[in-house]
Amino acid sequence: MKALVTVMPKPSVLDPQGAAAAEAIRHHGLEKVGRVRIGKVIELELPDGAPEALLHEISRDLLSNPVIEDYELEIVEK
Amino acid sequence: MKALVTVMPKPSVLDPQGAAAAEAIRHHGLEKVGRVRIGKVIELELPDGAPEALLHEISRDLLSNPVIEDYELEIVEK
Amino acid sequence: MKFSVLQFPGSNCDQDCVHVLNAMPGASANFVWHKDSSLGGCDAVVVPGGFSYGDYLRCGAIARFSPIMQAVKEFAASGGPVIGICNGFQILCESGLLPGALVRNRGLHFICEHVWLRVESSDSQFTNAIPTGRLLNIPIAHGEGCYFADDATLERLNQNGQILLRYTDAEGVDSESGNPNGSRENIAGIRNEAGNVFGLMPHPERACDPLLGSTDGLLIFESMIGQAAEVAAA
Amino acid sequence: MTELTPEIIAKHGITPDEFERIREILGRDPNFTELGVFSVMWSEHCSYKNSKLELKKFPTTGPRVLVKAGEENAGVIDIGDGWAIAFKMESHNHPSAVEPFQGAATGVGGIIRDIFTMGARPVFSMNALRFGDIRGDSTEARTNRRLFAGVVAGIAHYGNCIGIPTIGGEVYFDDSYAGNPLVNVFCLGILRHEQIARGAASGIGNPVFYVGAETGRDGLAGAAFASRELTEESKQDRPAVQVGDPFREKLLLEACLELLASGCVAGIQDMGAAGLTCSTCETASRGGTGVEIDVNLVPKRESGMTPYEILLSESQERMLVIVKKGEEAHVRAIFEKWDLPYAEVGIVNDDGMMRVREGDVVAVEIPARKLADDAPLYAREAAPKVLPPALDLDALPEADCHAALPALLAHPSIASKAWVWRQYDHMVRLGATVLPGSDAAVFIVREANKILAASTDCNAIYCRQDPREGARIAVAEAARNIACTGAIPLAVTDNLNFGNPHKPENFLQIREAVEGLAEACERFGTPVTGGNVSLYNESPAGAIDPTPTVGMVGIVEDPAHITTQFFKTVGDAIILVGEAGDELGASHYVLAIHGKKAGLPPKLDYDRELAVQEGVRVAIRSGLVQSAHDCSEGGLAVALAESCMSGPSPLGARVEIPSTSTRADVALFNESQSRILLSVEAAKADAVLALLHQRGVPVCRLGTVTSGAQLEVGAAGQSFVWPLDELRKAWTSAIPDLMEP
Numbered sequence A, B: 001m002k003a004l005v006t007v008m009p010k011p012s013v014l015d016p017q018g019a020a021a022a023e024a025i026r027h028h029g030l031e032k033v034g035r036v037r038i039g040k041v042i043e044l045e046l047p048d049g050a051p052e053a054l055l056h057e058i059s060r061d062l063l064s065n066p067v068i069e070d071y072e073l074e075i076v077e078k
Numbered sequence C: 001m002k003f004s005v006l007q008f009p010g011s012n013c014d015q016d017c018v019h020v021l022n023a024m025p026g027a028s029a030n031f032v033w034h035k036d037s038s039l040g041g042c043d044a045v046v047v048p049g050g051f052s053y054g055d056y057l058r059c060g061a062i063a064r065f066s067p068i069m070q071a072v073k074e075f076a077a078s079g080g081p082v083i084g085i086c087n088g089f090q091i092l093c094e095s096g097l098l099p100g101a102l103v104r105n106r107g108l109h110f111i112c113e114h115v116w117l118r119v120e121s122s123d124s125q126f127t128n129a130i131p132t133g134r135l136l137n138i139p140i141a142h143g144e145g146c147y148f149a150d151d152a153t154l155e156r157l158n159q160n161g162q163i164l165l166r167y168t169d170a171e172g173v174d175s176e177s178g179n180p181n182g183s184r185e186n187i188a189g190i191r192n193e194a195g196n197v198f199g200l201m202p203h204p205e206r207a208c209d210p211l212l213g214s215t216d217g218l219l220i221f222e223s224m225i226g227q228a229a230e231v232a233a234a
Numbered sequence D: 001m002t003e004l005t006p007e008i009i010a011k012h013g014i015t016p017d018e019f020e021r022i023r024e025i026l027g028r029d030p031n032f033t034e035l036g037v038f039s040v041m042w043s044e045h046c047s048y049k050n051s052k053l054e055l056k057k058f059p060t061t062g063p064r065v066l067v068k069a070g071e072e073n074a075g076v077i078d079i080g081d082g083w084a085i086a087f088k089m090e091s092h093n094h095p096s097a098v099e100p101f102q103g104a105a106t107g108v109g110g111i112i113r114d115i116f117t118m119g120a121r122p123v124f125s126m127n128a129l130r131f132g133d134i135r136g137d138s139t140e141a142r143t144n145r146r147l148f149a150g151v152v153a154g155i156a157h158y159g160n161c162i163g164i165p166t167i168g169g170e171v172y173f174d175d176s177y178a179g180n181p182l183v184n185v186f187c188l189g190i191l192r193h194e195q196i197a198r199g200a201a202s203g204i205g206n207p208v209f210y211v212g213a214e215t216g217r218d219g220l221a222g223a224a225f226a227s228r229e230l231t232e233e234s235k236q237d238r239p240a241v242q243v244g245d246p247f248r249e250k251l252l253l254e255a256c257l258e259l260l261a262s263g264c265v266a267g268i269q270d271m272g273a274a275g276l277t278c279s280t281c282e283t284a285s286r287g288g289t290g291v292e293i294d295v296n297l298v299p300k301r302e303s304g305m306t307p308y309e310i311l312l313s314e315s316q317e318r319m320l321v322i323v324k325k326g327e328e329a330h331v332r333a334i335f336e337k338w339d340l341p342y343a344e345v346g347i348v349n350d351d352g353m354m355r356v357r358e359g360d361v362v363a364v365e366i367p368a369r370k371l372a373d374d375a376p377l378y379a380r381e382a383a384p385k386v387l388p389p390a391l392d393l394d395a396l397p398e399a400d401c402h403a404a405l406p407a408l409l410a411h412p413s414i415a416s417k418a419w420v421w422r423q424y425d426h427m428v429r430l431g432a433t434v435l436p437g438s439d440a441a442v443f444i445v446r447e448a449n450k451i452l453a454a455s456t457d458c459n460a461i462y463c464r465q466d467p468r469e470g471a472r473i474a475v476a477e478a479a480r481n482i483a484c485t486g487a488i489p490l491a492v493t494d495n496l497n498f499g500n501p502h503k504p505e506n507f508l509q510i511r512e513a514v515e516g517l518a519e520a521c522e523r524f525g526t527p528v529t530g531g532n533v534s535l536y537n538e539s540p541a542g543a544i545d546p547t548p549t550v551g552m553v554g555i556v557e558d559p560a561h562i563t564t565q566f567f568k569t570v571g572d573a574i575i576l577v578g579e580a581g582d583e584l585g586a587s588h589y590v591l592a593i594h595g596k597k598a599g600l601p602p603k604l605d606y607d608r609e610l611a612v613q614e615g616v617r618v619a620i621r622s623g624l625v626q627s628a629h630d631c632s633e634g635g636l637a638v639a640l641a642e643s644c645m646s647g648p649s650p651l652g653a654r655v656e657i658p659s660t661s662t663r664a665d666v667a668l669f670n671e672s673q674s675r676i677l678l679s680v681e682a683a684k685a686d687a688v689l690a691l692l693h694q695r696g697v698p699v700c701r702l703g704t705v706t707s708g709a710q711l712e713v714g715a716a717g718q719s720f721v722w723p724l725d726e727l728r729k730a731w732t733s734a735i736p737d738l739m740e741p
């Protein structure tokens, strides 16, 4: 199985990278682009049956920092 | 509408950050974790009907580095 | 005063800290390896700057889980003084020993330069040798030194006088132009509520030699050493 | 097994003659893997086949030389009290053109490995950069800005993370580098004499260890890649781009230094260009032995890699270590302490062969010494030397000099580079006592308690107009920058950046520049300890201007001698050492204001240059000097402005330039050599003038440091007043405004 952890900056945290990207995108011809936010995706290859609770713990404690980020965990069985 | 651009290191390209994360995850109790790869997600708020061709161009030329990264563009109408 | 200077894989200011501390009267410093689980009977801990674990994932995110950090938590809980410099500050925040977090500089660039800092309170074991309001000239060198905490936390920090250092311009005003990285309220250094854990982005160890342009960094280490002497005397 | 068609052979850059030579060496046809091995080892990058005959002209010996250029990965120079330094400069031009961030980062990683392979602890780095013009809105200008930003960020990323301060360098912008940027990186390390490590596979039966990052398909045949012209097609060779991991390299650095200190190592060699191939055959060749390895044992990042791919991979952060038999356990413990992948991959034997097995199958079997040292050498044809005509002043209208100075200060090549070095951690290791932004950097090496000065220099316009004179001046300017800090020059490393050597006009430039460097290094008593050659620097638009970059290191004998370039105190006397000069040829004034590269570069008079430098050094060491700054691009006027502006608090100046010409532009902006601008306490002015007179050095008092917020200059009967904040704005904001509008 596979897990996809998406980590996004909290709305209250300033995201200068996102702002810079928005600027560049406008220059690139998409004047009307709205807010741009940049986060991380972490893709984990996992042994089948890896405990979901542990995955949440890892996503919360290691892969993201609750003070500034929110995470989403998606498990892709295959 | 919204666009989600996911940018991942090319499979053949070294991903030191992913390797370091994998190590840390193992120490965290998930000994059997396989390959870990880390990329970015860019979330764009867009005016409806933003031209998809332009979005692809922006994803390729601005948001990703084709030399070492691949991107995926997903459009979320709402 | 016996300092233990932590060494994580990727630490790179560890040797500088040991060099400076060993040259100070009343102080001695040793390295402590991240895989150790004991601090080796020291009086104070220095979490030095650098790029622990390459700063991968987030600055300090992986170092936080090293065996030695368990010992540091216990040491801090028992009231032992801990100072975290630059990456060390980031590690202390990640470990929850200090509130808030450090994020990417507003300008997106790594910045290495001398900055001005205002000492907000001399009522701490890290600043007691420095009059409140005194300006310090100490260098910064970081890409992710923008201090963030939510409003509630900031209010607490202010109320408890936990903010020890603010960035200012040359006139000592904590202005936008004096804020190198976009930190909230120009915060450069804070202590924990108990007062024994201190984190700062600037590098005091780089301002301890006239040949390097400033000796203001000594004041912070002298505060710690003086404090220890008093405690010992009492 | 792939059969070797002429196409395949050609694609490996092997000529029919070279292929014949290979068949003689082997006494049979090479197989596909062996062809790959020869192609990288015999590429220009590894074999210097087109330049070696020229490089032999460099002076490489001297009383301080402990390890000569070429003997090992880097030369080693004695600095006294049992301490020595190892330093070298290397280019990563082509990779940086394709991927600026990673290309520059891995360049830094490579030069750092060269230094700690010698057993030295790297203590500082520098970088010499060249880009196309970054001004304007053309796609080309945008590309050049992207390359500039990417390269600087890549150098910062690697150097800052590994904790080696980047304390100096230079950046020039010129159309000739459009599409072909130059990234030359320098690193210096410190070691005890007895710590010098050798890259030789000595001791028959000693095990061969591989340590560091796993091998992947990245950087496949990068050496071959670096030895070709950049075409649209080669930009498609994108897998050739490597990604650096400064964190891994930091662990590798600490592990290797600990390993070398343990006395368990018989030989050590980094895997740079041509990776595993180069390190195995070179260690064997140096040791006069053979090395046998099994690629099945090599740690790999990807599955299904062929011996060809494994041998030619240029994955970064890897070393080959020949361990003294019996010490294996000790060595393993050190690698494990530092969490590094490692494997025992082979053994040293006595048959002189580089033998590579894949399990029981022998994939490569080549006489190591012939592979490493018997690459063909070519004496290329040089075009006859024709110098351009001298600058015709009458055809050059005198520009509005009042506008010209701010314009020159705002020219990206002259403007403040703070935007660059602010991104580099230049303070880690507590050594940077003269920060970037003065002539040469000055660095305290704490472990040795020695103070070093270092500078990189090359004016490529001079070299374009007259490569020989330009190369001489590059050495002279580096020595002058060193002298201005109060230091004594020790030795030189160089990086020869040129176009395709098969073109006679390019080869002429190479030969002229090398002979100019060699002659100047003789005269300044600074042997060449090593360096790097980067040829084929051509874009569709043509070859770059010849750019023989010089990196010079000097030593400061007493902290009291350390001197910076900026004015210190109001009322100090401003003194010019050397003559006012009148040579405008090939100057930045002619380039930036009149838009051409025209005329002959200034003439260098060695005796004058040496007298000026020694005179200034003596004055500094006698405690008479407040500041010293050399005159380079933009001449005396730019030097004056820099001395006013580059300090913590700007100071004004009032000066009168003794006129050598009726033209103010000549007086202000000429780039005649052998000139240093001093400021000294008013009371000591006469002493300084006397001291220099008596040494036969031309010297005159120009004026005084003022509290005024302006620079006031009288020249050729005209007088100019420039508000400092105007000059300062032009100089400091030029690059930030271009990069972050």
Ligand SMILES: Nc1ncnc2c1ncn2[C@@H]1O[C@H](COP(=O)(O)OP(=O)(O)O)[C@@H](O)[C@H]1O
Pocket: D126, D127, D128, D129, D166, D167, D168, D169, D170, D171, D413, D414, D417, D420, D421, D435, D436, D437, D438, D439, D440, D441, D456, D457, D481, D630, D632, D633
């Ligand atoms: N790429 C760079 N990295 C670090 N420092 C640099 C770089 N480029 C320029 N500098 C610094 O800026 C100052 C001016 O450089 P330069 O104009 O070449 O001086 P000079 O003309 O005296 O040789 C020097 O201190 C130099 O080290």
Ligand SMILES: [Mg+2]
Pocket: D170, D456, D457, D458, D477, D632
């Ligand atoms: Mg120069």
